[in-house]
Amino acid sequence: MSNKTLIIGAGGVGNVVAFKCAMNADTFGEITLASRTKSKCDAIAENVKAKTGVTINTAQVDADSVEELVTLIRETEADIVINVALPYQDLTIMDACAACQVDYLDTANYEHPDEAKFEYKEQWARDQLFREQHIMGLLGSGFDPGVTNVFVAYAQKHYFDEIHTIDILDCNAGDHGYPFATNFNPEINLREVSAKGRYWENGEWIETEPMEIKQVWDYPEVGPKDSYLLYHEEMESLVKNIPHLKRIRFFMTFGESYLTHMKVLENVGMLGIEPVEHQGQKIIPIEFLKTLLPDPASLGPRTKGKTNIGVFVKGIKNGEPKTVYIYQVSDHEKCYEEVMSQAVSYTTGVPAMIGAKLMLEKRWYEEGVHNMEEFDPDPFMEELNIQGLPWKVMELDADATLEVKEN
Ligand code: NDP
Numbered sequence: 001m002s003n004k005t006l007i008i009g010a011g012g013v014g015n016v017v018a019f020k021c022a023m024n025a026d027t028f029g030e031i032t033l034a035s036r037t038k039s040k041c042d043a044i045a046e047n048v049k050a051k052t053g054v055t056i057n058t059a060q061v062d063a064d065s066v067e068e069l070v071t072l073i074r075e076t077e078a079d080i081v082i083n084v085a086l087p088y089q090d091l092t093i094m095d096a097c098a099a100c101q102v103d104y105l106d107t108a109n110y111e112h113p114d115e116a117k118f119e120y121k122e123q124w125a126r127d128q129l130f131r132e133q134h135i136m137g138l139l140g141s142g143f144d145p146g147v148t149n150v151f152v153a154y155a156q157k158h159y160f161d162e163i164h165t166i167d168i169l170d171c172n173a174g175d176h177g178y179p180f181a182t183n184f185n186p187e188i189n190l191r192e193v194s195a196k197g198r199y200w201e202n203g204e205w206i207e208t209e210p211m212e213i214k215q216v217w218d219y220p221e222v223g224p225k226d227s228y229l230l231y232h233e234e235m236e237s238l239v240k241n242i243p244h245l246k247r248i249r250f251f252m253t254f255g256e257s258y259l260t261h262m263k264v265l266e267n268v269g270m271l272g273i274e275p276v277e278h279q280g281q282k283i284i285p286i287e288f289l290k291t292l293l294p295d296p297a298s299l300g301p302r303t304k305g306k307t308n309i310g311v312f313v314k315g316i317k318n319g320e321p322k323t324v325y326i327y328q329v330s331d332h333e334k335c336y337e338e339v340m341s342q343a344v345s346y347t348t349g350v351p352a353m354i355g356a357k358l359m360l361e362k363r364w365y366e367e368g369v370h371n372m373e374e375f376d377p378d379p380f381m382e383e384l385n386i387q388g389l390p391w392k393v394m395e396l397d398a399d400a401t402l403e404v405k406e407n
Contacts, residue, residue: 003029003360006078008063008093009085010035012184012297012341013107013142015044016349017084019339020387022054027357032076034059035085047340063089069096078102082356084349086185087111087118094126094137094369101133105356107142107348108188109233114273117195120236120371127369137369141355142348143309143328144170144250145234147389149372150351150380151311151326152238157377159324159395160315162244167312168232169402171219171253172344174305174332180261181294183303183344187286194262194271198231199249200239211259215251216404219308220394221329224404227251237371244315265289296345303332303342312402321398328384328391338388347389354383 005028007017014035021028033041033056041058048056061072063085073081073096083093083106090110097104111118123139130137140146148168156163172183182189197208213229232250239248265271272285310327328347335346355372358364364375372380384391 003027003079004077005029005031005080005082005356005360006073006076007031007033007082007084008035008061008069008089009083010037010040010044011084012300012345013084013348013352015047015297016339016341016345017082017352018044018048018056019052019341020350020353021082021356022048022052022056024353024357024387025054027360030057030076032057032059032078034061034072036060036062051340064092066092066096066099069093070099073097073100073102080105080356080360082352083107084352087188088113091122094123097135097137098126098129098133101135103135103359104130104137105141105352105359106139107146107352109140109145111188111191118233120233124369131368134367136359136365136367138355138359138364139369139371140234140237141352141372143351144168144232145237146348146351146355146372147328147384148309148311149234149238150377151391152242152313153373153375153377154381155311155313155324155326156242156373159393160313160317160322163242163313163315164244164246165314166238166242166245166248168234168248168250169217169219169227169308169310169312169327170251171217171222171225171227171308173219173222173225173253174303174307174343176294176299176303176342178294178299178302179257181299182296183299183342184296184348186290186293186296190262190265190271190286190289191273192232193230193252193254194266195231197229198235199229199247200235200245201247211254216406217251218402218404219253220325220327220392220402222306222308225253226255227253238373241371241373297341300336300340300342300345303336306331307343307347309347314398323396323398323400325394325396325402326391327394328389330389350387350389351384354380354387357383
């Protein structure tokens with residue numbers, strides 16, 4: 001019997017997921033793309049048809065409404081829901097999946113619209129409900145979180161008896177030619193990078209000021225880049241699931257121009273998430289800013305350069321200290337050529353499709369709510385090579401570092 005797949009969200013990532021599911025139509029069967037604005041789904045469906053020959057259905061849905069979601073899931077008879085709307089919709093979509101007994105997957109953890117804070121607590125709290133309904137929820141199946149968790153699981157399985165430190169490195173060396181734009185949803189992106197930093201060491205979380213810790217890392221195939229310590233959600237589950245861990249940090253690259261723009265916008269209050277009164281109307285500054293900034297989906301045809309995202313891991317194998325860097329390099333222009341999206345959307349959408357494929361094929365399947373590193377990494381790693389995200393492993397001297405020490 002053929003599968004039925006429902007994708008929710010028609011932004012940059014939704015576009016890639018729609019293309020990639022269509023390119024794997026044997027697994028995904030009848031595909032429906034639904035979002036708040038149906039015209040965006042129709043435009044994607046038209047491009048998918050033109051490039052792959054596969055027809056996908058489209059629908060309108062308000063994913064903040066469990067009732068609307070339940071109606072849509074029942075109408076489409078979906079076997080799986082791939083949530084690539086915004087993190088604000090995670091809980092409503094999970095609840096609708098539970099009500100319909102349908103499997104669920106997302107790429108970003110729940111965030112409350114009124115509080116710039118994200119954590120797994122409320123999604124993990126649905127584990128029991130998912131078990132009772134005999135369904136699976138796979139959380140964070142993008143690149144980071146997502147592939148980074150799988151890279152750590154792969155390092156654990158093949159290279160280490162004990163992992164002691166992990167540095168997750170996210171480098172985007174792409175240039176879109178705008179003075180300022182974000183590569184994915186501006187609201188989510190700016191909330192993430194303007195928040196306080198946090199890392200985990202010897203059993204406790206250590207908080208830093210936003211952008212307080214800067215290091216220069218030398219990214220293979222890209223070169224040295226300024227990288228800033230941020231809090232990132234995969235650390236929360238990895239701390240729980242990787243034994244012997246002593247420290248985990250996350251670094252992301254930012255250029256001077258991006259940081260200067262962000263600082264100015266923050267100083268004038270444009271990153272605020274509280275409503276302000278403007279000429280008799282209430283507006284939320286960061287939402288208004290989103291209206292002004294280029295749509296991330298429009299960056300695709302203009303972005304040149306590469307991304308390098310990986311995990312730099314140290315630990316012990318057979319009593320000897322060891323270091324590996326497992327990473328993936330994508331080229332913005334090549335991604336656009338294939339699916340009409342730049343590499344940030346591509347590197348998120350492809351792993352979302354792979355996670356869903358492994359679930360539908362029951363190669364990754366366990367009732368309840370799960371994070372990526374809980375599963376055997378090998379099938380996922382094989383699919384990455386097949387589906388457009390080939391990766392590499394650098395085995396380094398025990399005391400090696402990719403960090404460039406500044407004088
Ligand atoms: P976009 O803003 O481009 O797209 C979001 C889509 O969701 C839009 O089509 C939007 O509709 C739709 N949407 C928003 N609210 C609703 C709603 N209430 N009901 C129905 N549809 C809604 O975001 P991206 O495509 O860049 O990102 C998608 C997701 O991927 C986000 O959750 C993001 O955090 C995550 N992500 C994960 C990464 C990872 O590596 N794990 C990296 C990058 C992103 P409309 O068009 O009408 O606004």
